[in-house]
Amino acid sequence: MKIALSTSGHCLGSPVESRFGRASRFIIYDLEKEIFEVLDNKVNMNAPQGAGVQAAANVLIAEVKVVITGHCGPKAFNLLKNAGVSVYLAEGISVSEAIKLYQSNSLKKQESADVDGHWQ
Amino acid sequence: MSTGTGSKTAGKIFTVAVASGKGGTGKTTVAISMALCAETDVQLLDCDVEEPNAHILLKPSIQGNEHVSMPVPFLDEAKCTGCGKCSGICAFNAIVFLKKPLFLPDLCHSCGLCMKVCPGKAIMEKPRHIGILEIGAKGDVGFVSGCLDIGIASSPALIRAVRKQSKNAGLEIIDCPPGTACSFVTSVKDSDFVLLVTEPTRFGLHDMTLAIKVIKQLKLPFGVLVNKSISDDDCIGKYCSSEKIPLLMRIPDDRSIAEAYSRGVDLMEVKPELKDGFLKMIDAVRAIAEEDGGK
Numbered sequence: 001m002k003i004a005l006s007t008s009g010h011c012l013g014s015p016v017e018s019r020f021g022r023a024s025r026f027i028i029y030d031l032e033k034e035i036f037e038v039l040d041n042k043v044n045m046n047a048p049q050g051a052g053v054q055a056a057a058n059v060l061i062a063e064v065k066v067v068i069t070g071h072c073g074p075k076a077f078n079l080l081k082n083a084g085v086s087v088y089l090a091e092g093i094s095v096s097e098a099i100k101l102y103q104s105n106s107l108k109k110q111e112s113a114d115v116d117g118h119w120q
Numbered sequence: 121m122s123t124g125t126g127s128k129t130a131g132k133i134f135t136v137a138v139a140s141g142k143g144g145t146g147k148t149t150v151a152i153s154m155a156l157c158a159e160t161d162v163q164l165l166d167c168d169v170e171e172p173n174a175h176i177l178l179k180p181s182i183q184g185n186e187h188v189s190m191p192v193p194f195l196d197e198a199k200c201t202g203c204g205k206c207s208g209i210c211a212f213n214a215i216v217f218l219k220k221p222l223f224l225p226d227l228c229h230s231c232g233l234c235m236k237v238c239p240g241k242a243i244m245e246k247p248r249h250i251g252i253l254e255i256g257a258k259g260d261v262g263f264v265s266g267c268l269d270i271g272i273a274s275s276p277a278l279i280r281a282v283r284k285q286s287k288n289a290g291l292e293i294i295d296c297p298p299g300t301a302c303s304f305v306t307s308v309k310d311s312d313f314v315l316l317v318t319e320p321t322r323f324g325l326h327d328m329t330l331a332i333k334v335i336k337q338l339k340l341p342f343g344v345l346v347n348k349s350i351s352d353d354d355c356i357g358k359y360c361s362s363e364k365i366p367l368l369m370r371i372p373d374d375r376s377i378a379e380a381y382s383r384g385v386d387l388m389e390v391k392p393e394l395k396d397g398f399l400k401m402i403d404a405v406r407a408i409a410e411e412d413g414g415k
Contacts, residue, residue: 044213047213048212048213049213049227050213050227051213053213053227054213056216057207057218060218061218075224079216
């Protein structure tokens, strides 16, 4: 199973980025193979609007089942939820720490978006 | 009519956009006063569609409503080939593509490009209700106001609908929304003159300079009216003289004006002596616009 983590860096030691749609990159981590790839999100980072939904589409295309990020707004959250992807929140820790916490069931699964959309 | 006439060349529309940058400077008060002074062949368009309030002061009789929609795409799934071109070309990120496109009407600007690029002609448009127009009059002053539906973010489409109600004759006064964003641009665009209503405060000056930057880009002639004026020697006056911007009128800071406003009473009723000043200003505005048009 693959999971996506928002980050500003390029490796497992990089911090989890608090923003989902406007994260610079996603680390797509394969839990079984224990390998990762870096998914660029620069286009959405600089988008005038709709960054969250396009970032969600981006990670869905990468066939992840879990997203770990700092915050997730309503449009992206609903898109991920409808596609069967679970969202977990983590902040102030590295990507590898977040993966460990996820594997030990220490992260809480989000039932809804934790922040409002930008004009709501 | 005394020195000023406020009248206009028959048959040709003259549009004055009353804007400010900063909110609460008196745009609506000024727009209504201008309309009431000009008396005939005048139309007031309330383009502040997120919070229209010109009707409170003008008290027009509303003769009709019109529903306004904007087109948004929807998919004929049977025809969709799943190519993803629609999503790739959308400048507004309003189409999420996962095997099939998913349209996000909140982000859509109704440009229609997705429909055009779809090779299978699988995308069609359906109307999405965004607000209503109220159309009426107060005496000889024509009145149109737009009111945006709650939860709708795209005000420009409704502002364009308000402006389409233009009679294409006489004096047209647009009560603009504050700020300098899309709704402001849509409201002042293609006007003959932008009248910036401001107040002699640092905030009034600051936000006015932002609005001026936009108006200069739009290449529209403009001038300034100072509301709540205490002294001729204020920050706005200094700015206008150093930048060579015409300062067209001052409305004094007067408690009786504020009290009347709080009761929904228009400026002309409480200060009829200002009528002459307004008519002169309208004449000055026309003269500046004509001179600018001759350039």
